[in-house]
Amino acid sequence: MSLLAVSGVTKRFGGVIANREISFEVAPGELVGIIGPNGSGKSTLFEIISGFYHPDAGEVSLDGRRLTGLSPDRVCRLGIARTFQKLRPFAGMSVLDNVMVGALTRTRDVRHARERARVLLERVGLGDKVLAHARTLSTGQRKRLELARALATEPRVLLLDEVTGGVDQRSIPGLVELVRELHRDGLTLLVIEHNMRVITAVAQRIIALFLGEKIADGAPDAVTRDRRVVEAYLGPAYHQ
Amino acid sequence: MRQALRGAWPAVALFGVAALVPVLVRDAFFLDLLILVLLWGATAAAWNVAGGYAGQVSLGHSVFFGLGAYSAALLGTKWNVSPWIALLVGAALATVMGFAIGFLSNRLRGPYFVLATIACSQVFLIAGSRWRGFTSGSEGIAVPFRPGFWTLGFVDKRVWVYLILALAVGVYLIQLYLERSRRGYQLAAVREDEDASLSLGVPARRLKVAAIAVSAAVTAICGTLWAQYVGFVDPFYVFSVDLSVRFALAAVTGGIGTALGPFLGAALITVLETYLRAHFGGIGAGLVGIYLIFYGVALILIMRFAPQGLVPVLGRWWRRPAAAS
Numbered sequence: 035m036s037l038l039a040v041s042g043v044t045k046r047f048g049g050v051i052a053n054r055e056i057s058f059e060v061a062p063g064e065l066v067g068i069i070g071p072n073g074s075g076k077s078t079l080f081e082i083i084s085g086f087y088h089p090d091a092g093e094v095s096l097d098g099r100r101l102t103g104l105s106p107d108r109v110c111r112l113g114i115a116r117t118f119q120k121l122r123p124f125a126g127m128s129v130l131d132n133v134m135v136g137a138l139t140r141t142r143d144v145r146h147a148r149e150r151a152r153v154l155l156e157r158v159g160l161g162d163k164v165l166a167h168a169r170t171l172s173t174g175q176r177k178r179l180e181l182a183r184a185l186a187t188e189p190r191v192l193l194l195d196e197v198t199g200g201v202d203q204r205s206i207p208g209l210v211e212l213v214r215e216l217h218r219d220g221l222t223l224l225v226i227e228h229n230m231r232v233i234t235a236v237a238q239r240i241i242a243l244f245l246g247e248k249i250a251d252g253a254p255d256a257v258t259r260d261r262r263v264v265e266a267y268l269g270p271a272y273h274q
Numbered sequence: 275m276r277q278a279l280r281g282a283w284p285a286v287a288l289f290g291v292a293a294l295v296p297v298l299v300r301d302a303f304f305l306d307l308l309i310l311v312l313l314w315g316a317t318a319a320a321w322n323v324a325g326g327y328a329g330q331v332s333l334g335h336s337v338f339f340g341l342g343a344y345s346a347a348l349l350g351t352k353w354n355v356s357p358w359i360a361l362l363v364g365a366a367l368a369t370v371m372g373f374a375i376g377f378l379s380n381r382l383r384g385p386y387f388v389l390a391t392i393a394c395s396q397v398f399l400i401a402g403s404r405w406r407g408f409t410s411g412s413e414g415i416a417v418p419f420r421p422g423f424w425t426l427g428f429v430d431k432r433v434w435v436y437l438i439l440a441l442a443v444g445v446y447l448i449q450l451y452l453e454r455s456r457r458g459y460q461l462a463a464v465r466e467d468e469d470a471s472l473s474l475g476v477p478a479r480r481l482k483v484a485a486i487a488v489s490a491a492v493t494a495i496c497g498t499l500w501a502q503y504v505g506f507v508d509p510f511y512v513f514s515v516d517l518s519v520r521f522a523l524a525a526v527t528g529g530i531g532t533a534l535g536p537f538l539g540a541a542l543i544t545v546l547e548t549y550l551r552a553h554f555g556g557i558g559a560g561l562v563g564i565y566l567i568f569y570g571v572a573l574i575l576i577m578r579f580a581p582q583g584l585v586p587v588l589g590r591w592w593r594r595p596a597a598a599s
Contacts, residue, residue: 086472105472107476107477110472110473110474111475116473118469118473122469124462125466127462127463131462134459135459135460135462135463135471135474135476136474139474142456144454144455144456144459147456183474184474186474187475
């Protein structure tokens with residue numbers, strides 16, 4: 035039984051087809067990676083699943099409930115949270131307040147939301163930054179903040195857009211471990227990632243996109259050896 | 275109760291002093307100044323609900339103020355309706371207009387929204403000044419004075435102080451709610467980054483529209499009471515861009531998005547203006563209008579030395595000696 039179902043999703047921007055009839059399903063508790071060279075439509079797909087873009091054709095559903103056509107805030111309340119590739123913390127607010135905004139989607143009680151936010155910040159390793167202003171955080175810390183904020187909305191599926199992108203090498207293992215822990219605790223994740231070593235290490239299954247189309251879907255080592263995937267990244271000449 | 279008022283003691287002190295003034299002072303000029311300070315403070319605070327807390331900067335709030343003022347004037351003169359009813363009618367009309375402008379804010383952002391609000395107030399200015407049969411046009415309307423509580427006619431300025439003080443405290447409490455409630459946190463998130471707030475489940479559009487509608491309704495209430503107090507309404511004043519700018523200016527100089535800021539800003543601007551006009555602006559003074567130059571210079575100085583408004587600056591002053599000890 036699938037939790038998230040994407041079926042026949044197509045999105046055009048003028049003459050450019052960003053997504054062409056993409057279909058896949060994600061089972062509860064799965065961690066699925068999405069790879070593909072720049073411009074292959076990964077982020078567009080995320081925008082569609084999270085309700086920021088409406089597809090020209092096809093639909094997305096969560097546990098049988100159709101999400102296509104709903105506003106992003108509705109989609110979040112129904113159980114899909116996301117992070118942004120280009121980080122978007124509420125820079126003028128404290129780290130705690132940032133996460134409280136997410137928590138307040140699930141509780142009306144401000145005090146309860148504050149407690150939840152503290153617990154989550156502890157969990158992502160920002161327990162000592164609670165009262166800091168979000169704009170004072172490093173990129174790695176901001177990634178953790180976005181993660182905590184998204185988790186605070188109690189998602190059933192979490193979409194992560196480039197967890198390790200722009201983060202210095204030393205911070206990557208910690209972030210990867212965090213994603214692993216979330217997965218181990220039963221969260222369903224869909225992860226866009228450029229760093230091949232990271233994605234093959236954490237994902238149970240990888241979907242590869244190229245020029246808006248799904249070109250591979252399967253176990254990490256199978257997908258990374260797939261002829262079309264290698265060609266997509268390196269060009270036909272490199273395939274032996 | 276103590277929890278609810280945490281951090282609000284400067285406001286409690288200031289409103290407390292305002293409440294004591296009528297007991298100690300009988301001077302009509304001074305009481306008049308206090309009434310205007312409180313009234314412009316309440317209006318700036320109402321503006322702050324949209325412009326500060328929701329981040330929807332409007333320079334068309336005179337529309338709402340004017341709707342309130344004209345409700346009092348027209349209902350009073352034409353149908354002999356109590357100003358209290360006019361107050362509700364004005365607030366209702368302004369709420370409808372607030373929804374209209376609020377929906378506009380979902381389409382237009384930043385400077386385009388500001389321009390749209392200015393255009394909106396110009397439409398009302400033209401309607402108010404040209405629709406002579408209904409509004410008496412640019413001659414304006416004298417608001418009838420009928421003594422009594424039901425007709426909002428008070429000779430005693432002390433009554434006005436308490437009436438406007440109640441309004442001011444009411445608007446202050448609305449702002450306090452916006453700082454501490456769930457909706458307040460969500461609105462702050464919308465102001466910081468609308469898309470990020472949407473991704474966290476915040477109904478951003480509905481919240482913005484609601485904030486603008488509340489701001490509009492309260493501004494209209496201020497307009498009704500102002501018309502009732504001053505006793506005269508004309509379109510070139512109540513629907514002017516100048517008036518909208520005054521609301522925004524008071525909130526910005528005091529501290530945009532802070533609950534006390536609009537009141538401090540309004541106090542500073544109103545006192546400054548009144549003082550300068552009294553000293554340099556009277557007939558017989560050598561240079562009529564020179565007070566405006568002083569006024570402008572003073573505003574530039576405030577923006578130079580307190581770009582975030584007075585509240586952050588005063589807050590720092592207050593904490594410095596405490597930290598040293």
